[in-house]
Amino acid sequence: MAAPKMTLRPASGKRHAQIRTSPDPREVALGHGGVDAFDRLRDDLVLAVLAGLAARAGGPADLATAALTCRRFRELAAYPAVLSRASAAAVAVRAGGWSEAAHRFLRWCAAAGNLHACYFLGMVRFYCLGSRAAGSALLARAAAGGHAAALYALAVVRFNGSGGGKADKDPRAGVALCARAAWLGHVPALRELGHCLQDGYGARRDAAAGRHLLLHAAARELAAVLSARRRGGHCRAEDDDGAAASRFMVEWWALMSAEKPAAAAGEGCSCGAGEEDAEELRLCSHARCGRRETRRHEFRRCSVCGSANYCSRACQALDWKRAHRGQCGAAAAAARWLAAGNAY
Numbered sequence: 001m002a003a004p005k006m007t008l009r010p011a012s013g014k015r016h017a018q019i020r021t022s023p024d025p026r027e028v029a030l031g032h033g034g035v036d037a038f039d040r041l042r043d044d045l046v047l048a049v050l051a052g053l054a055a056r057a058g059g060p061a062d063l064a065t066a067a068l069t070c071r072r073f074r075e076l077a078a079y080p081a082v083l084s085r086a087s088a089a090a091v092a093v094r095a096g097g098w099s100e101a102a103h104r105f106l107r108w109c110a111a112a113g114n115l116h117a118c119y120f121l122g123m124v125r126f127y128c129l130g131s132r133a134a135g136s137a138l139l140a141r142a143a144a145g146g147h148a149a150a151l152y153a154l155a156v157v158r159f160n161g162s163g164g165g166k167a168d169k170d171p172r173a174g175v176a177l178c179a180r181a182a183w184l185g186h187v188p189a190l191r192e193l194g195h196c197l198q199d200g201y202g203a204r205r206d207a208a209a210g211r212h213l214l215l216h217a218a219a220r221e222l223a224a225v226l227s228a229r230r231r232g233g234h235c236r237a238e239d240d241d242g243a244a245a246s247r248f249m250v251e252w253w254a255l256m257s258a259e260k261p262a263a264a265a266g267e268g269c270s271c272g273a274g275e276e277d278a279e280e281l282r283l284c285s286h287a288r289c290g291r292r293e294t295r296r297h298e299f300r301r302c303s304v305c306g307s308a309n310y311c312s313r314a315c316q317a318l319d320w321k322r323a324h325r326g327q328c329g330a331a332a333a334a335a336r337w338l339a340a341g342n343a344y
């Protein structure tokens, strides 16, 4: 789905016209023959309808289409009362449709206090656009509002010291953030917390408690798969509130990689790689994650084959179940073969 071509006004109260909360007596006096019934609807009623539409929107196009219906809808759809209610799907812009208009729409939603937009734009800015400080601030806003995926995203940042150096790794803060996200029902955070307790990473080692959390996470993942099958949908155990941001990042890096030849030919690169050489930065090997290193050798490698890189142990465990279990042995054998001097 393409990004919405939004023409909404900024979510700033100063720029909005005074909303009408009661019918204009002159219009009522005209009766049915003088004024369109829609024009006689109070603005607060129209706002309530638009807010309900935004809360149930299945994609960014739903709200954009409503805003394009008429001038009044366009103006009222830009009110914070509407933008703050937009659903996670309503702000889930696709990477292929990324534009200044889509960026502006997300900024307005975030400014209106929409936690989904704060999280989504925070991830896009931090990982894709290279705006680490702005991205972190947005993720922190979403996390402060109780957004579980944002709490987990900040945990991954703390575990890896993303956006900084090795010295910026803070496992204890990562564990604390994971615990809050897991408490809110975030399954990857629950899995990460289980690994941390099992290994004593960022927390006092408690193997039994770690195993218990890992079993609990596996049960939750299985329940999600079975539930999706019953509904006839896709079976994605790792589906959560952050799936849309991951999908954006996966698509973004695929597009950047496809555009690389053009950039090399002198058109420049807009990937926001920042200070590091983009060629050296690796993507998380979990195909549905989309995170990319913010410095060289930031992500942990698979200790067996050394050819897979992961932003977190949750991603490593999910990728092991999805794909790497069947690839790791072959990759390790190929590495040993090369190390034995068979390459030419």
Ligand SMILES: [Zn+2]
Residues within 6 Å of the ligand: 284, 285, 286, 289, 290, 291, 310, 311, 312, 315
């Ligand atoms: Zn990952």
Ligand SMILES: [Zn+2]
Residues within 6 Å of the ligand: 302, 303, 304, 305, 306, 307, 308, 324, 327, 328, 329, 331
């Ligand atoms: Zn491996």
